[in-house]
Amino acid sequence: MAKVTLFPQACKGMEDCGICALVCPQHLFTSSGEMNEAGYVPTRLTEPEECTGCQSCMLSCPDMAIVVVKEKGEEAS
Amino acid sequence: MAKVTLFPQACKGMEDCGICALVCPQHLFTSSGEMNEAGYVPTRLTEPEECTGCQSCMLSCPDMAIVVVKEKGEEAS
Amino acid sequence: MKAAVRLKPGTHFIEGNLALAEGAIAAGCRFMAGYPITPASEIPNRLSQLLPTVGGVFLQTEDEIAAICSAIGASWAGLKAMTATSGPGVSLMQENIGLAASTETPLVIVDVMRFGPSTGVPSVGLAGDVVQVARGSHGDYQIIALCPESPQEMYDHMIRAFNLAERFRCPVFVLPDGFIGHMREQVVIPPDQEIELAQRKIAPAGTTPLERQDFLDPEVAPMPVFGRGRQAHVTSSCHNGQGMRNLTDPEVMHAFATMPIEKILRHRDQIVEVAADYAPGDVVIVAYGTVARSARAAAQAARAQGLAVGTLCLKTLWPFADQEVAAAAQQARAVLVLENNTGQMLPYIKAEAAAHCPVQFLGPRLLGQIHEPNAVLTRVKEMMS
Amino acid sequence: MKAAVRLKPGTHFIEGNLALAEGAIAAGCRFMAGYPITPASEIPNRLSQLLPTVGGVFLQTEDEIAAICSAIGASWAGLKAMTATSGPGVSLMQENIGLAASTETPLVIVDVMRFGPSTGVPSVGLAGDVVQVARGSHGDYQIIALCPESPQEMYDHMIRAFNLAERFRCPVFVLPDGFIGHMREQVVIPPDQEIELAQRKIAPAGTTPLERQDFLDPEVAPMPVFGRGRQAHVTSSCHNGQGMRNLTDPEVMHAFATMPIEKILRHRDQIVEVAADYAPGDVVIVAYGTVARSARAAAQAARAQGLAVGTLCLKTLWPFADQEVAAAAQQARAVLVLENNTGQMLPYIKAEAAAHCPVQFLGPRLLGQIHEPNAVLTRVKEMMS
Amino acid sequence: MSLAEHPLRKYTRPHVKKTTTCPGCGNGIVAQAILWAIDELNREEGLSMDDFVFVSGIGCSAWIPSPLFAADTLHTTHGRPIAFATGVKLGLPRQKVLVASGDGDLAAIGGNHLIHAARRNIDLTVVMVNNGIYGMTGGQTAPTTPRGLNTITSPYGTMEPEFNVAAMVAAAGAPYVARWTTYHPRQLKRAIKKGIQKQGFSFIEAISQCPVQYGRVSKLGRATAILEHFRDHSLKLAKAREMSEEELAGKITVGEFCDRQAPELASQWSELRARLGKEQG
Amino acid sequence: MSLAEHPLRKYTRPHVKKTTTCPGCGNGIVAQAILWAIDELNREEGLSMDDFVFVSGIGCSAWIPSPLFAADTLHTTHGRPIAFATGVKLGLPRQKVLVASGDGDLAAIGGNHLIHAARRNIDLTVVMVNNGIYGMTGGQTAPTTPRGLNTITSPYGTMEPEFNVAAMVAAAGAPYVARWTTYHPRQLKRAIKKGIQKQGFSFIEAISQCPVQYGRVSKLGRATAILEHFRDHSLKLAKAREMSEEELAGKITVGEFCDRQAPELASQWSELRARLGKEQG
């Protein structure tokens, strides 16, 4: 169980980047469909509850647009 | 059997160089005792007939001051 | 990729850097070594396409030092050779610019000048390298430098640059700024057969250095290019008339340093080119490169208002147009120097003009922007009042 | 080796390069990076002995580029830092001389000038690098350059050079030629406590870039040296007053290029130093470096013959002593410029003098030899007749 | 939760709200790997950003620390960051000095400083982003470009082989050398952390994606396509060592090239100064 | 028998009657090794001095070909001969281009050109004289100076380890790399000959004696003492590979570091020009 927070203003978009979607072993990322201020269409999480807290998305996002906090004080590995 | 020719004017001297004396397996080189035009005391061969024609002196002399010609048309190795 | 094709003769609307690359091929350039840098990168980008199609070689080197060194090597191999860079690259090349000058190597060096110092603003043009190309290497030496003000001149100056390099066996700079490098304008490309090309004189077959005066010939000496059995002896150390190193004879030293300078200065009339458009009593605006266009636009506007204003635009920056500047100053009411920098050529101009008339300087309002004709006109009027 | 020891206060008979090395230690230099080169090698040779004994570091780098870069790095680490080389090394350092100027890095660069161009004659001195140190990097920038004429001045100028570098946060050159570098003469070394040393102003503790005007302060800004939690942001790209990169705002660009120039020019009166010894109506000999001694010897001989001859010897070459030269020319009957090269400073001198009186140039009879006083005297007499 | 709450934001300059890299550029992943490594060192050893000086050259990858990282940063000239960093380290031997820059910067124009710093064994951590191209100047060949690829300056195919930089740096004498790709952010972070901890020269090559320039010339296009390429072609060094050159063609070998002890330069200087200072004093 | 009758004199400029090197300097041995190699190629393959261009930098060792060799010679700036030679070779692909220069020249200031020429695999033969010192400028540390030695610029002992240049050049991609000492003139000659014959970049490191400067700082003194040191400390590579680092300390490994085939640059250019020329025509 983990809490994923997205910062859509920092995201450079599913179409142009989409790395989170590639690396999420649960395939949880999809396009949000809404343009942010910078002109990109950020991603969103389809089923947050399926997240395993693996943090791959956080570590692979080039724009610090994702934070994954593991519950029960687990640490990033 | 081999013929060794020395060019004393090119030699930079037993004292300052002396490499031929070091490398000759037959220990045939010694100082000539006479200064050449450049101010060095060149080497000379003590017993030319002891030369095996190995050419080590020729190959090691930094100043092209030695030629060793093997007889019977042997080649430098 | 299929073989790239050169632009056909006729009128084209292209950016300066592309015009320059086409000019290089037309001039007979067959070797370019370079390293990418804004705002010059379009030149290697294009020449890497074109050169192999005309039997030439393009080499992207590990750095700019290697670029100029391999271009010099290729020149000694007998090819018309060049490199292209911007100010940071010229800074790195300085040591071997001196080598090219002192070994009398034909070589064209393009410097598409950008806003400096240091990394500065790569995409903004500024004529900040005009003295560094002549005085940036150590010791006394003389180069030739041409300063185009339009894409058309970028094409034309490349042909002239290679011709001068071959004729005088020396490094020749072509010095557009980034503004001209990236500007598009009409460029008329002539058919190859209408282009006059110079070829270096080559030392006669069978001669060895001892039979020649390779280096210190008071005229430009024939070049013993490599690969023809001429046993060329080329060295950047002080050398005598046969190219043989000599570090003790004061006469040889003096000749080593001065001959390659004097061979150029003696022929300065064949090299120095200005566009003079002034009458006695004019305020003469002296300018070069991009802002020569501001100068002419301002003079046109001034004349339309009945003011006596003329221009002297320098097409060659080096050797410096000392006589031409002095001649203008002798007739002028005053000289106004426009430069797209903080006034780098000003001392050279003032040195020739100050004895004859007042000299003033005007830089662009903000460095990185070029002079607006109105600002020039305003200053001219102040000078007249 | 046991710890080397500095020369004791008192009079010594030593060569210029050694005097310079002692001067560096006395000035507080604690980092030198260098690469051997004739005729400057005695400086790294000696400082590699002395520096570690005073808590400093000597680094022999892989080349001169690395030398200047690591010296700049060490300066940002808070040390008084220097490098020493000859013309070929300066040529290689050009790019990062520009970086030092534009990042306002205190740095002393010694160029023991040798006979050029290119490899030239390493062991023979010649003042061939006097413009290259000021204009050899791309873009517009300003450095300070001092020009010693004796071993004593090599010592003294090093102290002044470090003080100016620290005071004005800029690269300062010391420019002896190889002749002075290798000449032995009396050198008086004062006790350390009599030497006045300047230290850079350091940005106050706890400040971050956004709270400071690190770069574009019209006065010389305090330096946020590394390792003190100041989050210095140092960049060679165009940057704003906080040091933050900005490549779009024309005002920022203009300030980036001009501020580091103007901060020096504004204080030129604290920097420019000349030795003036002339009276109205004199033929004034303008000279610098080794041949300033020829100038003074000639003037002495001339005066002994009742001739009105004076001298103006430039101790600082950059910023250029424009006002001092103009002032001399205004009073002079004529100006004779002596240079130990083909006339590199001549345009700068003529630009200021030509409006006031005739200006002539005299080089050494043969480059590589210095002017004999008699030859100077002969020319002076010709000018008078 | 505002942007500022990203756990790494405490290590970045507050006024730098966003990176200026292209979408999907690997530089952001490398930047994070560095900061995550520092974050761990912060928690484990109490290191803070004030203990670091970051040095970079010129190129897209040179923007990793500058202006983003809230620390002393020195953004230098193209190819020279290691030379600057050497002076910084010798002047401030207690600071951690980390160089982050591109493959063109460190291995083309800067190659000489790289091999000599490796040989000298001065305590720097060098993170080289290898995207196989000159990103910033628009897609020209880099020494790291794979043979055969048509780039902007090799329009008929690159004739020169791809530079095995990590192997060469190891041969030049570096005590710690590792290579990972941006598809391996955890391993990358661990290698960087190890590099920082190592007293000596450490070199971490991060094979990374430049979707805009490399993506264009290679026709791989998107960042994700390049990352998939990394995923599918990476091979652990241990395994690679058993394979022939032909089998290795097109593979990216990853892992630690070496990890050894050797006398470090800056600390030797500290010792010498201490010794001579005593002799003098 | 006059001087001119030395069999190598036909390869030297007639007016250069004597070398200006110090007595006992290894440079003369290396010069001869090159000329003997050419002499063999002359007899076996008909090569003449007119087929060569010799390029050197600045330093005592850079005087090996210039002015001695009766051929096209290009004596350049310090550190740059390989860069010049690259242009010569691409301009005259049929000439043999041989670079002879010093360790400071080729491996200190010139290191970047060395590794990139090796990587590119351009057909040059590079003979590097490694005398462990800067001879010409008076005995300063070179990157090849053994750790611990007091030189003119490391008066308290060199802190940096000795550069294993041959190994690094092999790692940079050179197809042929060998190392011998001046105590091995026959092997040196053979390696140079092989290098000339190799189509590709070849690197021959000649460990050599500088009795004047190295002899002074090392206190070995005379040329013969240094040669004896070479004799007593040389170790064949095959044997060295079985030994530990400690066992190897102070040893000089000699032999062939690699000998492999790889596509060469100048010939690829010739093919490309031929192909595009046809497409154009």
Added chain:
Amino acid sequence: MRTELTIAGVGGQGSITAGVILGAAAVTYDHQYAAQTSAYSSELRGGFAAAWVVLSEEPVLYPRVIAPDVLVAQAQDSIERFAKVLKPQGVLIYDSDMIAQPPAQITRAHPVAATSLARNEMQAAIVANMIMLGALCQVTGVVSPGALEKAIADAVPQGKQELNLRAFALGRERVG
């Protein structure tokens, strides 16, 4: 006569391409002189991009645009940057999909719904710049339609010529 034009938008809208084609048409097919410069920010999205063109029957001396006679604005940002320097009697041609209301002081303002036309009628958002070029041609006549058509055909890739020429024609028709 000297005519100064500015064509501005945000990155990706093709403003610079439009400027280049305009210059090429004038020089290559209309026997005019032209000088064209441009600028763009480094951001891939949301940055700005502008082309400046000076047209004249005589060689252009001063190559920069100081105060445009014509401003082609493809984004609100373009209005903010360049409307203030437009000559008093200058012409504005704007994409009415992106710019709601042109500044009141501009009396000669011509809307064209380039973005929606491109998307809806051409099924290719990318050709909005050609629609703007058509509008420019129609309103100002600074370059002849024939010359522009030839220059467009030269500039766009094989197979895309028809699409672009249709967009150009559409712009000429639909400009207000």
Added chain:
Amino acid sequence: MRTELTIAGVGGQGSITAGVILGAAAVTYDHQYAAQTSAYSSELRGGFAAAWVVLSEEPVLYPRVIAPDVLVAQAQDSIERFAKVLKPQGVLIYDSDMIAQPPAQITRAHPVAATSLARNEMQAAIVANMIMLGALCQVTGVVSPGALEKAIADAVPQGKQELNLRAFALGRERVG
């Protein structure tokens, strides 16, 4: 008064060392001013070596020797190079082992058999230069013997001082 001196020989004879010691003696112990320069060829043997010293009670302006007042010649080569520039009334001090016959026009020529004295009386060929210095001191008095003795002691390695001072004294005695 300005005195110009040239001390010349071939490489290895220590001419330059002698010049340096002369200058140091003048400056450090004799309250004079001195400027000293030198040149040597790169050959280890048989090349040339020369030191030039200018002595004066006032600071030396022009630092080079143009026409020496005193020529110390340690080899035939030195005569060939420098005898022609010796001032008309100049003094020559020469090693009579190396130079058979000084040029006739030199009226003030003082021989000293420095090489043989050094070899035979001092068992150290290397101190010939000190013998020449002694001769110079004796003949010209340009620098005081006391100053020279102190400067010699400063300059030579520990343990060699006595030998060198004896050679210096010998030169003073035996000069002709």
